[in-house]
Amino acid sequence: MVIKLIFFLIGAIVGSFLNSAIYRLPRRKSLLFPGSYCPQCGHKIHYWDNVPLLSYLVLKGKCRHCRKNIPVRYLLVELLTASLFTVFYILYGLSYEFLFYITLLIVLIIVTFTDLETKRVLNIVVFTGAVLAFYMSLIFWPLNFIYSLIGFLTGGGVLIFWAVIGKLLFKKESLGYGDIKLAAMIGIFLGLQNTLLALFLSFSLATLIGIFMIMLKKARMDSKIPFAPFLALGSLLSLIWSDELFSLYWKIIG
Numbered sequence: 685m686v687i688k689l690i691f692f693l694i695g696a697i698v699g700s701f702l703n704s705a706i707y708r709l710p711r712r713k714s715l716l717f718p719g720s721y722c723p724q725c726g727h728k729i730h731y732w733d734n735v736p737l738l739s740y741l742v743l744k745g746k747c748r749h750c751r752k753n754i755p756v757r758y759l760l761v762e763l764l765t766a767s768l769f770t771v772f773y774i775l776y777g778l779s780y781e782f783l784f785y786i787t788l789l790i791v792l793i794i795v796t797f798t799d800l801e802t803k804r805v806l807n808i809v810v811f812t813g814a815v816l817a818f819y820m821s822l823i824f825w826p827l828n829f830i831y832s833l834i835g836f837l838t839g840g841g842v843l844i845f846w847a848v849i850g851k852l853l854f855k856k857e858s859l860g861y862g863d864i865k866l867a868a869m870i871g872i873f874l875g876l877q878n879t880l881l882a883l884f885l886s887f888s889l890a891t892l893i894g895i896f897m898i899m900l901k902k903a904r905m906d907s908k909i910p911f912a913p914f915l916a917l918g919s920l921l922s923l924i925w926s927d928e929l930f931s932l933y934w935k936i937i938g
């Protein structure tokens with residue numbers, strides 16, 4: 685129990701760095717300097733106002749200096765990272781797998797929230813993720829390197845295929861280059877089988893949410909909905925529940 689709590693706290697601290705990265709990377713600001721500051725008034729945030737999770741609640745989501753609202757994303761990212769650190773610890777213990785998949789998790793969180801806020805999938809994040817994934821795969825499980833390579837080609841290949849089909853059918857770009865690169869990077873982490881499952885889940889969820897948003901008149905048929913968050917969600921679901929989902933699948937078709 686104590687060790688799970690420790691992983692939750694480490695996750696919350698990592699989440700607070702991810703929040704800063706999500707704000708700074710698209711603006712090409714340094715990740716290290718200066719220290720934390722309010723994005724609205726620029727005032728330095730003291731360490732006692734910078735405690736992950738707690739400060740947001742104590743300050744009721746407002747900056748101490750300018751009293752403007754701090755986006756709820758700050759709380760959400762900290763909570764999400766903390767929870768998933770705990771889940772990954774339960775799944776993998778302290779192991780190479782834990783490090784490998786936490787790296788994927790960190791990339792997915794940054795990519796999801798920067799895509800939601802700026803409608804861009806950041807090359808630097810996807811590229812760094814891909815290099816780390818190949819490197820870790822090579823040193824942890826050299827025999828599985830081919831597995832990662834096949835995942836990379838599958839992720840990229842399926843999305844290129846869909847981008848071409850989408851262009852032929854709807855005469856417009858349905859997927860961006862960023863989404864294709866992201867799917868290829870996810871493939872390095874997940875390998876062939878889980879990448880296919882992740883893509884299937886991502887497309888299904890995106891279609892469902894898209895229909896739902898059109899029904900609620902929040903989107904139109906030709907609206908561009910960011911796809912990276914769906915890729916991230918599909919990848920996490922496939923990582924955590926692939927065994928259950930595959931056995932369900934065999935039960936249904938068997």
Ligand SMILES: [Zn+2]
Pocket residue numbers: 722723724725726727747748749750751752
């Ligand atoms: Zn402020």
